[in-house]
Amino acid sequence: MPQPCSIKDCTRTPRWVCDCCQQNLCLQHLNEHNDLLISQLNPLTLEIKALEDCLQALNIQKTIDNSREKLEEWRDDCYKKIDCLFEQKCRELDQVINEKVDQQREELNRIHLKITELIDAQETSRQDIDLLTSTIRQLEININNIEQICFTIVTSPLVIDDTFIFIKETTEHELDLSTLSPVYETIHRPKGSSGPLTCNDRYLLIHQHPNLCLYDREMNIVKQTLWRYVNNTQNIINTDQHENTAHG
Ligand SMILES: [Zn+2]
Ligand SMILES: [Zn+2]
Structure with missing residues (x-):
């Protein structure tokens, strides 16, 4: 005697293994299960429609x-x-x-x-x-x-490289340290060098105890001068650092 349909109380002969529940079902129950599956398509369509509207309404212009x-x-x-x-x-x-x-x-x-x-x-x-x-x-x-008088004007073409601008995707308010350019050069700073430094497009000004040094873009020291005005600032910085450490 073959097993009947897997649905409780159903005595009909099973026809196939149902794709959704993996049970042996009769034709009628197979159809019911099939209809149930199909009925789940409509809510999905609604969700898609809502997402389409959402995509449409995105304020990409602001971004x-x-x-x-x-x-x-x-x-x-x-x-x-x-x-x-x-x-x-x-x-x-x-x-x-x-x-x-x-x-x-x-x-x-x-x-x-x-x-x-x-x-x-x-x-x-x-x-x-x-x-x-x-x-x-x-x-x-x-x-x-x-x-x-005439002048000979010798000009070099301005070479603009694609790498001058790098576009990277981040989410809003995300502080992504990887967007910082990789380490170009490490400068050894002797003990007693103070924190403050400044730069422009060409040079970096930095205190390298006991000198004030001007570095070019290749990190060569182009100029340095003895800097005698730093001690007070240095003490303040050291004190601050010490206090920060103590509180931390
Ligand atoms: Zn089923
Ligand atoms: Zn059945």
Whole structure:
């Protein structure tokens, strides 16, 4: 006698092992189980719909804007550096030409004064006239030459590397220390060196007892000077550290 359907009180012949409960079921109970499974699809559809709405409503613009702002800051900063160098080189050009013009103007004034003096005194010599005439000829040549000056401008193309900007994903308010760039160089700091340091794009200023040192981007010391004003600060720092340790 074969086993009946696994459902309690059902005497019908089992037809198949049900996919959801792994029991031997009759055709009717198989259908019931199948309908039950299918009915679970509708709530899933609703969940999907809700998620679709949620995705639609995401405020991605805010996320993009915040990061874009950072990129724009970088761009503005680069533009400023280019503008600054451009202005500096323009001033250099102006200066070279203006110096030459000023030089000729001074020489003109000097000769003019000399002639005025001779006229006022109503006295001159052939030698004076010859000398003045040749000086004026030379000035004429010099002044005309100013317009003939040309500059050779040698420029290097600005090489911008993709690694200048690194985009890494983090969740909001997450302090991710791995976003810090890897250790570039370790500086040995002798005992007695104080904490304060400052830097700009090119240099790092740091106290290396007993000196104040200026490091370049390759971490070479480009300048150092004996620093005698640090002792008081150092004591304060040491005291603070000591107190922190004590409380900790
Ligand atoms: Zn089943
Ligand atoms: Zn059954």
